[in-house]
Amino acid sequence: MISGHIARSPRLLGKASLFFAAAFLAAPALAQEEGSYTPMTPTEGVGMPTPGGIGFQEQYSPIGEYALKIHNYALMPIITIITLFVLALLIWVVVRYNRRANPVASKTSHNTAIEVVWTILPVFILLGIAVPSIDLIAKQYKPAPKEALTIKVTGNQWFWTYGYPDNGEFEVISNMLNIPGQPVINNGVREVGSQAWDGPSHLEVDNRLVVPAGEPIRLQITAADVIHSFAVPSLWFKLDAVPGRINEKVLFVEKPGVYYGQCSELCGAKHGYMPIALEALPREKYNQWVLTHPGAVIDGREEPAAAAPAGEGETVPADMPEDAATEAAA
Ligand SMILES: [Cu+2]
Secondary structure, three states, rough: OOOHHHHHHHOOHHHHHHHHHHHHHHHHHHHHHOOOOOOOOOOOOOOOOOOOOOOOOOOOHHHHHHHHHHHHHHHHHHHHHHHHHHHHHHHHHHHHHOOOOOOOOOOOOOOOOHHHHHHHHHHHHHHHHHHHHHHHHHHHOOOOOOOOEEEEEEEOOEEEEEEEEOOOOOEEEOOEEEEOOOOOOOOOOOOOOOEEEEEEOOOOEEOOOOEEOOOOOOEEEEEEOOOEEEEHHHEEEEEEOOOOOEEEEEEEOOOEEEEEEOOOOOOOOOOHHHHEEEEEEEEHHHHHHOOOOOOOOOOOOOOOOOOOOOOOOOOOOOOOOOOHHHHOOO
């Protein structure tokens, strides 16, 4: 596995190893080592806000789907029933017990049965909500598996940087694209809409956070100046970026696509102009993207996908959520 060996050890990429690579590797393999990447065109309405939308965005991670289910099928019905019940009680009191309808007021001050019910019932409702909520918290903060790819996110005033320690430690600087006809936000950055793959204005960036889809990723989040917050609503992901501290959470994107988010902690004058554009690619395409960076290596997997023929070397992580695993295998 010469190509794999070279791909994993950038320090060996001296003149000598380049000579060996040129001499022994087939031309297609060499071409693959260089990598290739064209940004993905986002799908309208996927991973981004929709006009007039008032609910959650559609979810593309197992945690997001689970959380949205709790919201839709537990919290919303309970809240709706309680609100309508209290409203009905109020209307009943207003209509039936006002001074005209009920001139002689009752002197009742205790009703043991009602008092027991209005104490016990809320306790059971809260317990019923607590069970799935605590389960969700536990699932959200379950650490990434040991072999998971690590990506480091740093919040800066007012842009994000994305580090790839497992892929040769290169770093990507991500700036919001300028908006035609409006004051320049980021000098030297092109305008949104000038490329075919550009998404919505205020959300699209010059360099996206590219990640592999269908596998758990260890996202480590910090900040270089003030507190920011890394948030992508359609992936149910939000974590504070705090200077001098690393916060960690698993990111799992079920399918390839572009997902947008924004800094969600007020961080200064241009807080509104540091969006997040996250592009999830199939593993082989992710590896191709990685290899477009100088000094890039494919992360420590048994079978580097760049060296294996397409389709081979794809493994489903042991702890991958069941439905995602079936999707990946299909
Ligand atoms: Cu910020």
